[in-house]
Amino acid sequence: MKKIVLIEDDADLYALLKYNLEKDGFILVGAQTGKGAIDLCRRERPDLILLDIMLPDSDGLDICKGIRIHPELAHIPVIFLTARASETDRIVGLELGANDYIVKPFFIRELIARIKIQFRGQASASRMLKAGALELDRSSCRVRLGGQPLSLTATEFRLLEFLMSRPGVVFSREQLLDAVWGHDRAVTDRTVDVYILRLRQKIEADPANPLLIRSVRGFGYSFNESVSQEAVAERTAVTV
Amino acid sequence: MKKIVLIEDDADLYALLKYNLEKDGFILVGAQTGKGAIDLCRRERPDLILLDIMLPDSDGLDICKGIRIHPELAHIPVIFLTARASETDRIVGLELGANDYIVKPFFIRELIARIKIQFRGQASASRMLKAGALELDRSSCRVRLGGQPLSLTATEFRLLEFLMSRPGVVFSREQLLDAVWGHDRAVTDRTVDVYILRLRQKIEADPANPLLIRSVRGFGYSFNESVSQEAVAERTAVTV
DNA sequence: CCATTTCGTAATCTAAATGTAACCGATACC
DNA sequence: GGTATCGGTTACATTTAGATTACGAAATGG
Numbered sequence: 001m002k003k004i005v006l007i008e009d010d011a012d013l014y015a016l017l018k019y020n021l022e023k024d025g026f027i028l029v030g031a032q033t034g035k036g037a038i039d040l041c042r043r044e045r046p047d048l049i050l051l052d053i054m055l056p057d058s059d060g061l062d063i064c065k066g067i068r069i070h071p072e073l074a075h076i077p078v079i080f081l082t083a084r085a086s087e088t089d090r091i092v093g094l095e096l097g098a099n100d101y102i103v104k105p106f107f108i109r110e111l112i113a114r115i116k117i118q119f120r121g122q123a124s125a126s127r128m129l130k131a132g133a134l135e136l137d138r139s140s141c142r143v144r145l146g147g148q149p150l151s152l153t154a155t156e157f158r159l160l161e162f163l164m165s166r167p168g169v170v171f172s173r174e175q176l177l178d179a180v181w182g183h184d185r186a187v188t189d190r191t192v193d194v195y196i197l198r199l200r201q202k203i204e205a206d207p208a209n210p211l212l213i214r215s216v217r218g219f220g221y222s223f224n225e226s227v228s229q230e231a232v233a234e235r236t237a238v239t240v
Numbered sequence: 241m242k243k244i245v246l247i248e249d250d251a252d253l254y255a256l257l258k259y260n261l262e263k264d265g266f267i268l269v270g271a272q273t274g275k276g277a278i279d280l281c282r283r284e285r286p287d288l289i290l291l292d293i294m295l296p297d298s299d300g301l302d303i304c305k306g307i308r309i310h311p312e313l314a315h316i317p318v319i320f321l322t323a324r325a326s327e328t329d330r331i332v333g334l335e336l337g338a339n340d341y342i343v344k345p346f347f348i349r350e351l352i353a354r355i356k357i358q359f360r361g362q363a364s365a366s367r368m369l370k371a372g373a374l375e376l377d378r379s380s381c382r383v384r385l386g387g388q389p390l391s392l393t394a395t396e397f398r399l400l401e402f403l404m405s406r407p408g409v410v411f412s413r414e415q416l417l418d419a420v421w422g423h424d425r426a427v428t429d430r431t432v433d434v435y436i437l438r439l440r441q442k443i444e445a446d447p448a449n450p451l452l453i454r455s456v457r458g459f460g461y462s463f464n465e466s467v468s469q470e471a472v473a474e475r476t477a478v479t480v
Numbered sequence: 481c482c483a484t485t486t487c488g489t490a491a492t493c494t495a496a497a498t499g500t501a502a503c504c505g506a507t508a509c510c
Numbered sequence: 511g512g513t514a515t516c517g518g519t520t521a522c523a524t525t526t527a528g529a530t531t532a533c534g535a536a537a538t539g540g
Contacts, residue, residue: 087347087349087350090347090350090353091347091349091350091353094350094353094354094356094357095353095356099357100340100357101350107327107330107331109327109331110327110330110331110334110341113330113331113334113335114334116334116335117334117339117340153485153486153487154486155486155487156486168379168380169379169380170379170380170381187487187488187489188488188489188490190488190489190490190528191487191488191489193527193528193529193530194487194488194489194529194530195487195488196528196529197528197529197530208529215527215528215529216381217393217394217496217497217527217528218393218394218395218397218497218526218527219381219394219397222380222381225380393496393497393498394497394527395497395498396497427498427499427500428499428500428501430499430500430501430517431498431499431500433516433517433518433519434498434499434500434518434519434520435498435499436517436518437517437518437519440518448518455516455517455518457507457508457516457517458508458515458516
């Protein structure tokens with residue numbers, strides 16, 4: 001089931017939304033301040049973010065901007081919930097990378113319908129990532145290779161998850177450090193090499209000839225797309 | 241450029257939308273009745289459909305239903321434009337498979353922003369540069385020639401990417417060094433020659449008679465525009 | 481509190497990539 | 511037609527990037 005992060009300072013509206021969305025089967029994680037919103041998203045990895053614009057301590061627009069900058073969050077749909085109804089407010093919100101802009105007061109059921117639209121076309125938010133004999137289950141944090149369970153450490157898992165979530169795309173060490181270790185990291189970029197090595201020793205049939213994780217000299221690493229195909233788990237159920 | 245089908249019976253609004261959307265670079269094809277709307281879409285194969293709900297001769301909701309049933313049209317985003325603002329109207333519209341539901345009166349620029357959102361997700365996956373049989377994928381850092389993968393070094397790739405991204409434009413060695421090697425380079429300009437050579441040996445059918453990379457004596461080099469066409473042309477305009 | 485696992489760094493090694501000099505051939509210009 | 515210049519090409523020394531190993535610190539968990 002889909003996980004939603006809700007950032008909303010109005011306690012009444014927060015409770016109302018939480019109640020209604022959970023009743024509809026969503027998992028709600030929320031904060032009533034904008035302060036640690038981005039960190040919250042990095043921890044929770046939600047499937048969607050509901051964002052108030054006017055927060056007591058920070059600006060929802062800035063949060064959205066921050067989300068779009070972080071490579072591991074950039075693909076997550078963002079819906080603004082706000083009282084700001086002017087034309088420029090709407091356009092600024094939408095052009096900042098938000099996927100919808102809903103003006104308060106709104107109908108809860110319309111919000112839910114609009115949330116579901118975000119999930120409709122999206123095959124990429126599924127819980128399982130597969131590539132040949134390799135299966136990664138995001139919700140249970142387990143990895144299997146040809147049915148056999150593998151034991152990966154937390155960092156190894158996050159690194160593999162990130163690479164597998166965008167097969168074919170090459171990431172620099174810098175990007176991987178940001179995505180897996182966090183922006184406030186104090187880690188050398190050579191560390192990435194070591195983790196790539198450890199991953200390969202666990203998942204590759206022949207670590208000397210890696211087929212799954214590709215080194216792209218001068219650029220970084222990527223998960224091999226030819227081998228990978230994403231599991232389309234509940235996709236069919238949501239289809240129009 | 242993206243093609244939009246507009247079904248709207250109000251002649252004034254129709255003209256207003258047509259004018260504004262065409263000014264924004266969209267190709268507009270429209271009808272003021274709902275009668276042949278589905279046939280129109282099958283002929284035109286638009287990238288998006290704008291649909292009024294209350295039409296003199298038929299119901300926009302039925303048209304949307306019809307679009308979602310036809311397999312060759314089902315994937316096309318539909319946006320409702322309507323005066324019906326009630327909660328049930330909105331929910332019915334959205335749950336029927338529409339991608340957005342905009343209540344009249346609305347801001348034209350907001351409509352345009354919402355149209356662009358529909359196009360946003362699509363092209364972002366493949367940032368490809370093409371020129372005849374030569375394909376360069378920026379996100380996976382791969383180059384193929386007639387389907388066959390080529391192995392380029394990092395510098396070769398960046399040089400080719402830069403040249404292909406601005407076909408026809410002649411760059412001096414100085415400019416290429418700035419763009420590919422960086423401003424803080426400590427490299428002779430003859431180095432460019434060597435890399436052009438290495439590139440030609442890999443991508444040209446006959447390196448002695450280069451067709452793709454043109455030497456412009458006294459000025460520099462350029463990628464031949466007659467051969468090149470950018471794949472995802474208007475992508476940049478929609479960028480987040 | 482101790483054993484075990486996980487984590488990050490430094491050092492080393494190797495193959496590939498890089499940049500330069502030198503030489504050759506073509507072209508433009510007088 | 512001669513010559514100066516520019517671009518093409520080759521060969522080679524140097525540099526760099528990535529793989530790998532080993533090790534101590536930190537976290538974890540019983």
